[in-house]
Amino acid sequence: MYEFLTGPMFWLSLGTCFIGITVRFVLYFKGLNWQLERVAYKAYPAQGLKGALNSILNWLIPFGTCGWRKQPFMTLIFFGFHIGAVLVPLFLLAHNIFLKEKIGISLITLHPVIADILSWSVIVCAFLLVLRRISLPEVRILTTAYDYFILLLSVAPFVTGLIARYEIGNYSFWLTTHIICGEALLIAVPFTKLSHIALFFASRAQLGMDYAIKRGGMKGKGMAW
Amino acid sequence: MPEGKLCNRKPIETEEELKTLLSDTGGKKYYEEMKSLDVDSGLLWKTIGNTLKSRTKTWLEICAHCGMCADSCFLYLANDCDPKQVPAYKIQSTLGEIVKRKGQVDNEFMHMVMETAWAKCTCCNRCGMYCPHGIDMGVMFSYLRGLCYQQGFVPWELKIGAGMHRVYRAQMDVTDEDFVETFKWMVEENEEDYPGLEVPIDKEGADILYTVNAREVKHYPEDLAEAAILFHLAGENWTVTSTGWEQTSLAMFAGDWAACKMQVESVYEAMERLKPKRMIGTECGHAHRATVVEGPYWAGRSNGKPPVESIHYVEWLAEALREGKLKIDPAKRIKKKVTLQDSCNYVRNHGLKDITREIMSYIVDPGYFIELSPNREHNYCCGGGGGFNGIGLFRPQRNKGLITKRDQIIESGAELVIAPCHNCWDAIRDLEEEYKIGIKWSFLKPIIISMVEIPEHLKPEE
Known part of the structure; x- marks a missing residue:
C-alpha cells in the first residue's frame, strides 16, 4: 500500500495537480477578452503589469489592504490558515527527505518547532473559520456543504499528519491516511474551488489590470486597495 | 404567454413605440404583461455561452463564500445588515443560479433577478475592492442586467430610457x-x-x-x-x-x-x-x-x-482654477461646513479622487471642508446610482438605500454637500426631501459662478 501511494499515486496526484493547475491558469488568461471585459490589456502592457502586481501583492500582506484592515479577526484566521497551508507541505523536513529520495532534490526546510506551530495554526484557524461560517449571518447565508467539504479536504492532511507526527495510535495507519489525504487534496486542486491556489493570482491580476488600465490607474496615484 | 405588446424582448426602435410605452403611466400594463412573459432559455444559455468567459466564470466559481464583501455594500448597511443583501449572495443567487441551471429559469425567478439587479445593486463596484479574490460583483450585475434586458425583464423607465437613446440619441x-x-x-x-x-x-x-x-x-x-x-x-x-x-x-x-x-x-x-x-x-x-x-x-x-x-468637468475646472483662467474672489469662498460627494463613476471607476479636492482648496475657506468617511475610491454610492433613482417600482428600496449616505453626511456635520454628478445630486436632494436633515446640495458650476471674479474687459458696461 505504502509503496503504491508513494510510487504511482504520488506521481499521479502531483502530476494532476501541476498539469491541471497550469492548464487552468493558461486557460484563464487565454479566455480573457478585451471587448467583453472592456479592458485594453494589450494596449498598455506596462501599466497592466504594474496594476496586476500591485493588486496581488497588497492582498498577500496581512492588513495590507483596507479590506483586511476592516476585518482584523478574519485577517488573522485567514493568514493563520493559509501561511501554514502553503509553507508546511512545501518545506516540512519529512516531505523534503522524501523528495530527496524520490527525485534527488530538496527545498529549504522549516525548523520542526516552526512546522509544528504552523500546522497547529492551520487546524485552529480552520476550526475558527468554521465557527465564523456558523455564527455570522452574512457568512452563513453563503455557506454550502461544498464549502465545508473543501475545508475538510484542506485540513485533513494536517490533522492526520500531526497524529502521525506525535505517533498517536498506529503510526503506519495514520501515515498512510495522511498520504491518502494529501494526494486526494492534490488531485482535487484543479477541479474544485481549491483551484484558487492559482486562480487567486489570475483573478487579482485581472482586476488589477482593469483598475490600472481603464478605471483610473493612469490618472493620479492609482488604486488604494 | 409569449411576449406582451409593451413588455417583450424587442428593443424600442421607433418614436411611435416609445410614445406607446410612455403612455402606459407608471408601467402599469407593462409590469402586468411582464408577469406572464416567457423566458427564452435557449437564447439565455446561448448568450451566456458566448459572453460569460473565463473572468466571470472564475469569479462565480472561486468565490470563497467568506462574506468579506458584506459590509462593503451600502445597501447591506442601509438594510440593517440583511444577509440577503450580501453582494456575494445577491450574485450567486441570481447569475450564479442561472449558470448552474443552464438558463432553465422561469418567469418568477426572472422577476427576482430583475429586482436584485436593479434594486439591490447600483453597480457602484465598491464590493470588488473588498474581495480578497478581486471579484467585482458590480461588474457581474451590469452583465446580468444585459441578460435581463435581452429577456425583457427590465424596469419600465429603463426600457424607455434605452429606447430614447435608440430613437433620439x-x-x-x-x-x-x-x-x-x-x-x-x-x-x-x-x-x-x-x-x-x-x-x-x-x-x-x-x-x-x-x-x-x-x-x-x-x-x-x-x-x-x-x-x-x-x-x-x-x-x-x-x-x-x-x-x-x-x-x-x-x-x-x-x-x-x-x-x-x-x-x-x-x-x-x-x-x-x-x-x-x-x-x-x-x-x-x-x-x-x-x-x-x-x-x-x-x-x-x-x-x-x-x-x-x-x-470630466472637474478636471477642466481644476485646471482653469490652477492656471488662473478662472479666479476666485477670496472673500466669496464658502464659509460653512461643506463636504464632497465622490461619484463612484469617475472616482472609484476613473481615479479622479484628488482633482475634486484640489477644487475644494480653491473655493472653500480653510477649515470648512470636511471629508465624508469613508471617502475617495472607498466612498459609498449616493444611494441612487445605476438607474436606481429613476425606477418608480423600486422607489421604497431606493429611499431605504439613501440611509447610508444620509448617515455619512450627518456624521460629517456638513451643511452643504457638493455633488458634481447628476445622479448623486438627485439622490442627495431626495434624501433631504425624504429625511429632512437640513442640508443644502449643489453642483460646482453655480458655486463657482457665485464667487468667480469677472475680468474687467468682460464686465457689462454700467
Whole structure:
C-alpha cells in the first residue's frame, strides 16, 4: 500500500495537480477578452503589469489592504490558515527527505518547532473559520456543504499528519491516511474551488489590470486597495 | 404567454413605440404583461455561452463564500445588515443560479433577478475592492442586467430610457434642434450680464468640445448657461456639436449594449467631424463613465480611448482654477461646513479622487471642508446610482438605500454637500426631501459662478 501511494499515486496526484493547475491558469488568461471585459490589456502592457502586481501583492500582506484592515479577526484566521497551508507541505523536513529520495532534490526546510506551530495554526484557524461560517449571518447565508467539504479536504492532511507526527495510535495507519489525504487534496486542486491556489493570482491580476488600465490607474496615484 | 405588446424582448426602435410605452403611466400594463412573459432559455444559455468567459466564470466559481464583501455594500448597511443583501449572495443567487441551471429559469425567478439587479445593486463596484479574490460583483450585475434586458425583464423607465437613446440619441425626448435652440436661448438670456457670451455651434478645431446631459436641456437649462459663462470667463475656445451632444447613457443602466454603442458612436462621430483638441463632459458621473471609460470598448476601440482626449468637468475646472483662467474672489469662498460627494463613476471607476479636492482648496475657506468617511475610491454610492433613482417600482428600496449616505453626511456635520454628478445630486436632494436633515446640495458650476471674479474687459458696461 505504502509503496503504491508513494510510487504511482504520488506521481499521479502531483502530476494532476501541476498539469491541471497550469492548464487552468493558461486557460484563464487565454479566455480573457478585451471587448467583453472592456479592458485594453494589450494596449498598455506596462501599466497592466504594474496594476496586476500591485493588486496581488497588497492582498498577500496581512492588513495590507483596507479590506483586511476592516476585518482584523478574519485577517488573522485567514493568514493563520493559509501561511501554514502553503509553507508546511512545501518545506516540512519529512516531505523534503522524501523528495530527496524520490527525485534527488530538496527545498529549504522549516525548523520542526516552526512546522509544528504552523500546522497547529492551520487546524485552529480552520476550526475558527468554521465557527465564523456558523455564527455570522452574512457568512452563513453563503455557506454550502461544498464549502465545508473543501475545508475538510484542506485540513485533513494536517490533522492526520500531526497524529502521525506525535505517533498517536498506529503510526503506519495514520501515515498512510495522511498520504491518502494529501494526494486526494492534490488531485482535487484543479477541479474544485481549491483551484484558487492559482486562480487567486489570475483573478487579482485581472482586476488589477482593469483598475490600472481603464478605471483610473493612469490618472493620479492609482488604486488604494 | 409569449411576449406582451409593451413588455417583450424587442428593443424600442421607433418614436411611435416609445410614445406607446410612455403612455402606459407608471408601467402599469407593462409590469402586468411582464408577469406572464416567457423566458427564452435557449437564447439565455446561448448568450451566456458566448459572453460569460473565463473572468466571470472564475469569479462565480472561486468565490470563497467568506462574506468579506458584506459590509462593503451600502445597501447591506442601509438594510440593517440583511444577509440577503450580501453582494456575494445577491450574485450567486441570481447569475450564479442561472449558470448552474443552464438558463432553465422561469418567469418568477426572472422577476427576482430583475429586482436584485436593479434594486439591490447600483453597480457602484465598491464590493470588488473588498474581495480578497478581486471579484467585482458590480461588474457581474451590469452583465446580468444585459441578460435581463435581452429577456425583457427590465424596469419600465429603463426600457424607455434605452429606447430614447435608440430613437433620439439622448436619454430624453430632446432632439438636436431642441438642444441647439435651448443652448442659444440660455445664452441670450445671460448676454446682458456677460457681454460677448456665445455658444459656438459646430466649430471645427476648437480647443474644447462640450457635451452635456439631456436633462440639463429639458429640466435644468441654467446649467447650460453656467457652462457657457464659465468657458467665456476662462477665455476658452469652445464649441458644442449640433448632433452627438448627449454624453449620458441610460442604455448602460438598462443593459442594452447595442444602444450603448449607438449612443457613444454619435458622440465619437461629432469628435471626428469637429476635431476638437479635447472633449469635456458636464458634471455627471455615469455620462463620463459611459462616454469616456466604457464607451471606447462598446465602439470597438482597441486602445480603450475615445477619438480625442476626453476629460470630466472637474478636471477642466481644476485646471482653469490652477492656471488662473478662472479666479476666485477670496472673500466669496464658502464659509460653512461643506463636504464632497465622490461619484463612484469617475472616482472609484476613473481615479479622479484628488482633482475634486484640489477644487475644494480653491473655493472653500480653510477649515470648512470636511471629508465624508469613508471617502475617495472607498466612498459609498449616493444611494441612487445605476438607474436606481429613476425606477418608480423600486422607489421604497431606493429611499431605504439613501440611509447610508444620509448617515455619512450627518456624521460629517456638513451643511452643504457638493455633488458634481447628476445622479448623486438627485439622490442627495431626495434624501433631504425624504429625511429632512437640513442640508443644502449643489453642483460646482453655480458655486463657482457665485464667487468667480469677472475680468474687467468682460464686465457689462454700467
